Amino acid sequence: MENAIVDLYLNNPQVKQQWRDFLTSLDITNFxxxxxxxxxxxxGIYDGDHLVATGSAAGNVLKYIGVCNKGVTPGxxxxxxxxxxxxxxxxxxxxxxxxxxxxKYSESFQHIGFSELTHSDTAAFLENGSPDVNxxxxxxxxxxxxxxxxxAGIVMNANPFTLGHRYLVxxxxxxxxxxxxxxxxxxxxLFTTAxxxxxxxxxxxxxxxxxxxxxxxxxxxxxxxxxxxxxxxDQTVRxxxxxxxxxxxxxxxxxxxxxTRYVGSEPVSRTTGIYNEVLQAELPPVVGVKVVDRNTxxxxxxxxxxxxxxxxxxxxxEQVQALVPASTYDFIVAHKTVLxxxxxxxxxxxxx
Amino acid sequence: xxxxxxxxxxxxxxxxxQIMVSEGTNGIAIDLQSDVEKQFGDQIRSxxxxxxxxxxxxxxxxxAVDKGALDCVVKAxxxxxxxxxxxxxxxxxxxxx
Numbered sequence: 208m209e210n211a212i213v214d215l216y217l218n219n220p221q222v223k224q225q226w227r228d229f230l231t232s233l234d235i236t237n238f239x240x241x242x243x244x245x246x247x248x249x250x251g252i253y254d255g256d257h258l259v260a261t262g263s264a265a266g267n268v269l270k271y272i273g274v275c276n277k278g279v280t281p282g283x284x285x286x287x288x289x290x291x292x293x294x295x296x297x298x299x300x301x302x303x304x305x306x307x308x309x310x311k312y313s314e315s316f317q318h319i320g321f322s323e324l325t326h327s328d329t330a331a332f333l334e335n336g337s338p339d340v341n342x343x344x345x346x347x348x349x350x351x352x353x354x355x356x357x358x359a360g361i362v363m364n365a366n367p368f369t370l371g372h373r374y375l376v377x378x379x380x381x382x383x384x385x386x387x388x389x390x391x392x393x394x395x396x397l398f399t400t401a402x403x404x405x406x407x408x409x410x411x412x413x414x415x416x417x418x419x420x421x422x423x424x425x426x427x428x429x430x431x432x433x434x435x436x437x438x439x440x441d442q443t444v445r446x447x448x449x450x451x452x453x454x455x456x457x458x459x460x461x462x463x464x465x466x467t468r469y470v471g472s473e474p475v476s477r478t479t480g481i482y483n484e485v486l487q488a489e490l491p492p493v494v495g496v497k498v499v500d501r502n503t504x505x506x507x508x509x510x511x512x513x514x515x516x517x518x519x520x521x522x523x524x525e526q527v528q529a530l531v532p533a534s535t536y537d538f539i540v541a542h543k544t545v546l547x548x549x550x551x552x553x554x555x556x557x558x559x
Numbered sequence: 560x561x562x563x564x565x566x567x568x569x570x571x572x573x574x575x576x577q578i579m580v581s582e583g584t585n586g587i588a589i590d591l592q593s594d595v596e597k598q599f600g601d602q603i604r605s606x607x608x609x610x611x612x613x614x615x616x617x618x619x620x621x622x623a624v625d626k627g628a629l630d631c632v633v634k635a636x637x638x639x640x641x642x643x644x645x646x647x648x649x650x651x652x653x654x655x656x
Contacts, residue, residue, distance in 0.1 A: 290571035302565040302579065319571050320592050320624035337565055337581045337622060 210284065212291050215249040215261060226251070226271075229258045233273040241437050246270065250291055252284055260284040262292050268430055269293075269306040285315055293335065303336040305430045307450075324425070325453040332450045343423045344462040347387075350418075353464050356384035359497075360455070360465040362426045363388065364435075364512075366396040367539070368406040369531045371471060371510035374502035379469040380414045382497075387463060389422035393429045395436045397516055397546065397554050402538070409534035425454055434478060436558065441481060448482045452489035460494045467495040474501065474509060515539075516556040519546050560615040566643030569628075569636040576628035578607070578636045580644040583620040587611055593625035606630050610637040614652055616645070 217223045226249070227238055245265040252260040262272040269292055274285045296304055306316060313323055313331035321333040324340060334340065350356065359379045365372050379386045390407050394400045404421065411417045424430050432451045434444045455468065468490055473480040487496045501509045508514075510530050518527045519539060528536050539546065550556055562582045569577040587608045591600055607621055610633075619641075628636070642648045 286571050290577075294567075294570065297567045300564075302567070302581070317592075320577065320622065337579060337620060 210252055210279075210287060212250050212252055212287060215251045215258075217243070217246065217249055225258055226261060229261060229275075230271060230273045233275070235271060235273055237443075241433075241439070242270070248295070250288065250295075252287065260288050262288040264292050264296060264304075266429065267296065267301050267304045269304060272306070272308070272312075282315065282318075286319055289316070289319055297336075303338060303424075304334065305424070306333050306335075307331070308333070325450055325457055327446070327449045327453065330446060330450060332454070340425060340458055343425065344459070347420055347463065348418055349463070350385055353385065356464070357382070357467075358385045358387070358463060358465045359383040359467045359469055360387045360389065360460065360463070360494075361469045362391065362422060362455075363407070364391040364396060364427065365398075365403050365407050366512050367398045367403060367515060367531065368410040368535050369510050369512050369515055371502045371512075371530075372407070373410055373532055374510075375469055375471050375499050376411050376414065376417060378499045379467075379497075380411075380417055383467065384416060386414075386417045386469075387465065388417060388419045389426050390419060391427045391435075392422050392424065393427070393436065395429065397519075397549055397556050406535050406538060409538075410532045412534075425459060427451060432482075435482075438558075439478070441477075444478055444481045445485060448485040449489060451482075452486050455486075456490050456493050460490075465494060467497055469497050469499060472498050472500050475511060475513070513557065516550075519543070520550050520556060522547070560641075560645045560647070562616065562619050562641075562644045563646050564644060566640050568639035568643065569632075571624060571626060573626050574628060574632070576603075576623055576625045576633050576636050578633075578640040579622040580611075580616075580637075580640045581620045581622075583618045585618065587617070587619055587621060589621045589623060591623045591625065593623075593627075595625070595627060602630070603628075603633055606633045607637050610634050611641055614638065614641050614645075616641055619644075 215222055215226055217226060246263045247265055249263040251258050260274040263270045272288060274288060293304060308331050310326050310329055310331050313326060316333050317323060321335040323331055323333045325332055361375060361379060363372055376388060388407060390404045392400055408419045427435050432447045434447050470483050470486060473483050490496050515527055515530050524540060527539060562580060565581040567579045569575050571577055589604050589607055591603060593600060603625055611619060638652060
């Protein structure tokens with residue numbers, strides 16, 4: 208049958224080479240192991256021996272979509288490939304999908320039901336299915352007359368919640384009527400998403416104007432900002448953070464009337480450093496950015512969650528006590544063996 | 560009937576329509592994407608709403624991506640999606656057709 212869709216098995220070196228050559232001819236050239244290893248399945252269309260269309264899925268993100276339209280109705284193969292990817296994900300009960308693509312292809316995706324969340328000069332970020340960003344925003348708690356209040360937002364991974372995070376939230380809570388703390392949802396850190404979320408909640412429980420919410424898939428998630436979790440070249444970090452910042456500026460902030468985004472100054476992590484730079488370039492004047500200098504310990508050391516994780520690894524809980532609030536400390540003491548077991552199993556603790 | 564889970568029916572092929580039905584609280588809310596929205600948008604929406612109502616579904620969110628489907632196709636895809644979403648595919652609702 209013409210245009211039959213077949214599975215491509217990339218663990219076959221010949222298939223993989225052909226797939227790479229085809230995508231390279233279409234100017235898709237990033238075949239980092241980081242990206243390729245994440246692929247769950249790949250499909251393609253052959254014309255004789257020639258691969259003429261392909262697409263892949265990694266989790267709920269569509270990737271490596273390339274189509275050659277030579278000699279066929281433009282769009283037919285594209286619709287077939289994307290339609291099949293989406294249908295297969297539906298069958299796995301993945302009803303919500305994302306795609307990053309070049310800006311010029313955004314329209315093609317919109318034509319088959321995707322909606323654009325945001326775009327930069329070169330790239331676009333779209334979602335499909337349900338629940339979408341409007342459902343996410345509709346579910347967030349709000350206060351009375353929020354439109355006329357001073358509202359701030361903070362996004363944190365809090366792996367785990369430290370006195371540094373607390374200091375940042377304190378500053379924002381003092382200067383605003385309402386503070387949203389968005390906890391990164393992606394489960395790729397030493398502390399699980401549920402643990403991080405609970406520790407943030409416990410750590411700010413006494414602040415009545417702070418609302419702790421799930422950052423969902425729209426703030427620093429595997430979908431929007433994979434570089435936060437994986438070693439990545441600077442340029443890619445810039446490109447991903449630009450989209451992340453624009454979603455915050457164009458979609459999240461207006462819905463919640465957020466006027467200011469608070470971030471901690473970043474002396475250590477390169478990725479977070481670039482992220483802060485990009486936020487400062489992208490958010491104003493729509494959303495102000497306030498960089499709060501890091502809190503330091505009595506000995507002038509910066510408080511970082513990385514330091515806390517290393518101390519857990521080194522079984523030096525006494526020193527942890529000076530870096531985290533009591534709620535976090537109690538949790539670490541109670542779960543020390545579990546945490547250390549995770550580190551031993553290979554959980555990276557030196558990233559974010 | 561109550562929507563228990565999100566479900567989909569249909570494809571993105573020409574002359575078909577893909578319909579996704581998920582839980583809703585505010586009547587039948589339809590998000591339709593179609594090249595012939597201007598000409599047939601209202602008609603497609605009313606077929607979807609009517610079909611769901613006949614099945615006893617009064618609250619649902621519907622996302623529809625139309626590729627030029629005829630009414631009978633819209634109806635069939637809506638029934639299939641709704642029956643999947645309500646977990647009633649073992650009792651085909653013939654009378655709705």
